[in-house]
Amino acid sequence: MDTSVENGIxxxxxxxxxxxxxxxxxxAAKAKKSLKRSFRHIRxxxxxxxxxxxxxxxxxxxxxxxxxTLVVQSLPSxxxxxxxxxxxxxxDPVQDIYGAFPFLLGTLISSFLALIISIPFSVAVAIFLxxxxxxxxxxxxxxxxxxxxxxxxxxxxxxxxxxxxxxMVRTLxxxxxxxxxxxxxxxxxxxxxxxxxxxAASLGRSMIQLxxxxxxEAAYGLGATRWEVIRSVxxxxxxxxxxxxxxxxxxxxxxxxxxxxxxxxxxxxxxxxIFAPGNTMASVIANEFxxxxxxxxxxxxxxxxxxxxxVTVVINLIGKKIIDRFTND
Amino acid sequence: xxxxxxxxxxxxxxxxxxxxxxxxxxxxxxxIAILFFIIKAGITKINWHFLVNVPKPVGEVxxxxxxxxxxxxxxxxxxxxxxxxxxxxxxxYLSENRKSRLAYWxxxxxxxxxxxxxxxIGIIAYFWLVKPLGGFSALxxxxxxxxxxxxxxxxxxxxxxxxxxxxxxxxxxxxxxxxHRVIFKVVLPVGVxxxxxGVMLSIARITGETAPLLFTAFGNxxxxxxxxxxxxxxxxxxxxxxxxxxxxxHDLAWGASLILLFWVLFLNxxxxxxxxxxxxxx
Numbered sequence: 001m002d003t004s005v006e007n008g009i010x011x012x013x014x015x016x017x018x019x020x021x022x023x024x025x026x027x028a029a030k031a032k033k034s035l036k037r038s039f040r041h042i043r044x045x046x047x048x049x050x051x052x053x054x055x056x057x058x059x060x061x062x063x064x065x066x067x068x069t070l071v072v073q074s075l076p077s078x079x080x081x082x083x084x085x086x087x088x089x090x091x092d093p094v095q096d097i098y099g100a101f102p103f104l105l106g107t108l109i110s111s112f113l114a115l116i117i118s119i120p121f122s123v124a125v126a127i128f129l130x131x132x133x134x135x136x137x138x139x140x141x142x143x144x145x146x147x148x149x150x151x152x153x154x155x156x157x158x159x160x161x162x163x164x165x166x167x168m169v170r171t172l173x174x175x176x177x178x179x180x181x182x183x184x185x186x187x188x189x190x191x192x193x194x195x196x197x198x199x200a201a202s203l204g205r206s207m208i209q210l211x212x213x214x215x216x217e218a219a220y221g222l223g224a225t226r227w228e229v230i231r232s233v234x235x236x237x238x239x240x241x242x243x244x245x246x247x248x249x250x251x252x253x254x255x256x257x258x259x260x261x262x263x264x265x266x267x268x269x270x271x272x273x274i275f276a277p278g279n280t281m282a283s284v285i286a287n288e289f290x291x292x293x294x295x296x297x298x299x300x301x302x303x304x305x306x307x308x309x310x311v312t313v314v315i316n317l318i319g320k321k322i323i324d325r326f327t328n329d
Numbered sequence: 330x331x332x333x334x335x336x337x338x339x340x341x342x343x344x345x346x347x348x349x350x351x352x353x354x355x356x357x358x359x360x361i362a363i364l365f366f367i368i369k370a371g372i373t374k375i376n377w378h379f380l381v382n383v384p385k386p387v388g389e390v391x392x393x394x395x396x397x398x399x400x401x402x403x404x405x406x407x408x409x410x411x412x413x414x415x416x417x418x419x420x421x422y423l424s425e426n427r428k429s430r431l432a433y434w435x436x437x438x439x440x441x442x443x444x445x446x447x448x449x450i451g452i453i454a455y456f457w458l459v460k461p462l463g464g465f466s467a468l469x470x471x472x473x474x475x476x477x478x479x480x481x482x483x484x485x486x487x488x489x490x491x492x493x494x495x496x497x498x499x500x501x502x503x504x505x506x507x508x509h510r511v512i513f514k515v516v517l518p519v520g521v522x523x524x525x526x527g528v529m530l531s532i533a534r535i536t537g538e539t540a541p542l543l544f545t546a547f548g549n550x551x552x553x554x555x556x557x558x559x560x561x562x563x564x565x566x567x568x569x570x571x572x573x574x575x576x577x578x579h580d581l582a583w584g585a586s587l588i589l590l591f592w593v594l595f596l597n598x599x600x601x602x603x604x605x606x607x608x609x610x611x
Contacts (some may be wrong), residue, residue, distance in 0.1 A: 041507040048509035055418040063438040066453050073456060078357040124352030145357045151597040153537020155564045156586050159571040160363050193361045225342035255446025257540040289544055305452045315543045316444035
């Protein structure tokens with residue numbers, strides 16, 4: 001009997017044995033057992049489903065929690081400083097004067113300058129990879145390299161900027177005759193420009209590849225040159241997608257902390273020109289949060305965080321909306 | 330006249346192609362420059378002593394980054410333990426319930442979470458953990474990093490599972506399998522490659538994060554494995570020592586930068602290779 005089971009073959013005699021063995025009680029016990037198992041499965045199933053729903057809820061709670069924490073913690077500063085906080089031009093915690101305007105300005109100037117510097121490069125990468133050379137080892141190399149730009153930690157960009165870029169900017173400043181500090185808004189914009197290239201480039205590339213080829217072929221058929229096709233078919237078609245990519249880059253630039261903190265110079269006065277040292281919202285939080293000793297001081301810094309949070313949320317959501325509409329059409 | 334015009338247009342077209350190509354390949358320069366410089370400055374600092382010693386006070390030669398290495402690994406490991414189950418489950422929820430109202434809000438939240446600046450996450454972790462627990466701790470740093478990992482894992486899990494043919498699941502259901510077993514025995518094993526690449530990508534993303542750790546893990550000049558106490562990590566060490574005025578510390582930071590850079594690039598390239606091998610789309 002043993003050998004037959006081992007071989008997986010059930011002999012007739014064994015089958016009879018099995019049948020005769022299963023008394024009504026045994027069958028009932030078996031049925032009860034399997035029923036029990038089914039119930040257990042059903043119970044686990046509903047527990048599992050509930051866990052999944054809870055995890056979905058956790059995401060929503062996390063975001064709401066972040067928002068509420070920022071609001072609650074910045075209430076003291078909103079109450080005592082009011083709206084003029086955002087337009088106050090002087091930041092002097094020792095004298096209890098808090099004005100966020102220098103940081104708002106620093107953030108806007110450095111981010112938009114970075115954006116202006118990076119747009120030609122990121123659009124060029126997008127056109128090159130999306131239109132000129134979608135396949136081959138060289139475009140693959142370019143694509144991977146550009147993606148790796150996004151992978152380098154920002155603290156390393158900051159360190160490199162401090163050691164290499166700042167002296168270069170200082171020489172440049174000597175040449176054009178502004179105060180040669182080196183660190184400042186211009187240096188941080190340069191670093192930011194490098195860091196945000198990949199975001200617009202990779203999105204732009206995938207958008208350009210979505211352009212229907214009949215459109216392009218029709219233009220070629222009319223005798224258009226390659227550049228004319230890009231300018232009057234590809235770019236107009238992908239306008240909103242490129243815009244979304246640039247928006248996402250801007251969101252990155254606004255929130256970037258470490259690299260900017262290391263090269264911007266960290267002074268809380270309104271910058272006189274783009275070469276002057278300054279501070280951004282993120283960098284002032286990074287620098288002063290742990291040494292803020294007064295409740296209003298801490299709260300004022302958190303209000304900056306709240307502004308940063310709201311601005312990046314709005315920018316990201318608009319960007320995502322545009323992408324969704326573009327890819328669904 | 331007309332032929333000249335055509336020639337001009339063709340020339341213009343080639344001109345722009347050259348311009349676009351030049352601009353596109355100019356983007357490679359910064360990465361190469363950073364790699365080159367950091368290898369040049371860091372390679373001489375790295376030896377066995379550098380990896381197994383803790384930093385020495387200013388003025389003494391030698392010293393290493395053992396505390397930062399151990400700290401980084403611990404903080405990231407704890408962050409992954411927290412983020413991976415939550416992220417994968419939320420991703421499963423999103424792919425199984427595409428149309429429900431909660432799924433819409435959940436998806437929106439994940440999008441928002443992905444764009445939140447890292448410094449804001451640092452503030453949040455400070456108020457949620459550091460203040461109630463009464464001091465800087467590695468655990469709070471891990472949770473801050475976990476919050477940054479979650480959206481990446483959720484997104485990659487959802488995208489991977491969405492691509493699986495629904496007949497797979499239907500076949501399993503038809504055999505009478507309960508929902509959780511369908512997920513654990515059919516859906517997850519088939520989608521494991523995509524989910525795993527998402528997890529790796531999220532680890533690569535947080536390895537270099539400094540801002541969330543500034544007010545949470547805080548940094549520690551000594552070797553510590555206590556999760557409830559401040560802990561050093563590689564990016565924190567680089568930030569603190571790079572902005573210090575001492576040359577010895579700069580040297581330490583260069584060596585640490587090289588290790589961090591290779592760690593992150595290795596993770597990224599490895600992820601890229603496995604996604605290509607397994608033909609996963611992220």
